[in-house]
Amino acid sequence: CTIISQIISTIIFAICAFATCGGYYGQLQVKVDCADRRQSNHSINIKFGYPFRLQEVHFKAPLCEAKRDEVLFLDGDFSSASHFFLTVGVFSFLYSLLATIVYVFYQNKYLKNNRGPLQDFFITVIFSFMWLVSSSCWAKTLSEVKMATNPTQVLLLISACRAPENKCTATQQPLWSRLNTSVVFGFVNAVLWAGNIWFVFKETGWYKRGQRFPTSSVSRKRTSEMRQRLYSESSFDLPEESFRPQLSRQDGFNQSRGGFGQQVQRQGSFHYSNQTKLT
Incomplete structure (x- = not known):
């Protein structure tokens, strides 16, 4: 019963981890006031989200002198870390679901010849390590995403904002609470899978052989x-x-x-x- 409850908790936290990361949608807004009153009060909305390929996110900004718009792109491609984090979450969810079915309905076959507990032990060790690595990488990547989408950093990309006679301000910043929660869920999953190592080890022949002495x-x-x-x-x-x-x-x-x-x-x-x- 203990190991089944541990597996169910890993299923729940895995869902929370990849759901908070994969379904993220953010938006920032800046405002450009040109010296020419006819070109003033230009609000620019910039939208981005998973998988955080920011170099593909483009927006239009006014050129105050030429009275036309320019097309600009954000900097950075952070899709690898987000894909890695999401992949670990999805596969851990599927394996936990499969392990629950085996523990409930096929426990006799699972304990036969000690093959099932040994495979489960090694897979649990791998997943605990993968959760730790992916969560660390995603936490570092998230800080870089925040820096790349900082409105102050985005204003430096606009040509009109480099002129001292024009006025540029940031009116809306992205909300990061959801992505911060995904990082927390990632480290919680790492702790849960590391704790499951002991419960799975008790099912192996190594532990039972040690109990004989x-x-x-x-x-x-x-x-x-x-x-x-x-x-x-x-x-x-x-x-x-x-x-x-x-x-x-x-x-x-x-x-x-x-x-x-x-x-x-x-x-x-x-x-x-x-x-x-x-x-």
Whole structure:
């Protein structure tokens, strides 16, 4: 029951991890005020999301002097780390779901020949390591995504904002709470899978083979029990030895009774001989 509850918790946290990362959608907004009043109050909305290929995200910004727009792109491609994190989450979810079905319906086949527990042990170690690596990479990549989508950094890409007579401001910043939560869920999954290593190890033959050998406390307990048993057996033999003198006393008593009988017979024969002489 314990290991099944652990697997169910890994399923839930895996879903939370890849759902918060894969379904992210962010938006930032900047405002450009040109010196020419006719070109003022230009609001620029920039949208981005998973898989964070920011070099493909483009937007239009006004050129105040030429009275036309320019097409600009964000910097950076962060898809590899996000894909890695999401892939680990999806595969861990599928494996946890499969392990739950095996534990519930095919436990006898799972424990047969110790092959199932050993495979489960190695896969659990791999997933715990992969969760740790992917969460660390994703946490570092997220900080780079925040820096690349910082409105102050985006304003440096706009040509009109480099001119001192124009005024550029950031009116809306992206919300990062969802992606921050995904990083937390990633490290929680790493801890859960690392904890599952012990529960899966208890199902392997390595742990059961180690349980065959008694510990020092058990051996001491058995030694004390054997000593107590030997002492009780030796004390049980003592009454037999103490019973032997009683037997010797009874033998002496019987011998004394026999001697007394012989004396009575002698006295009887002596009286009988005296009577015959008198007659």
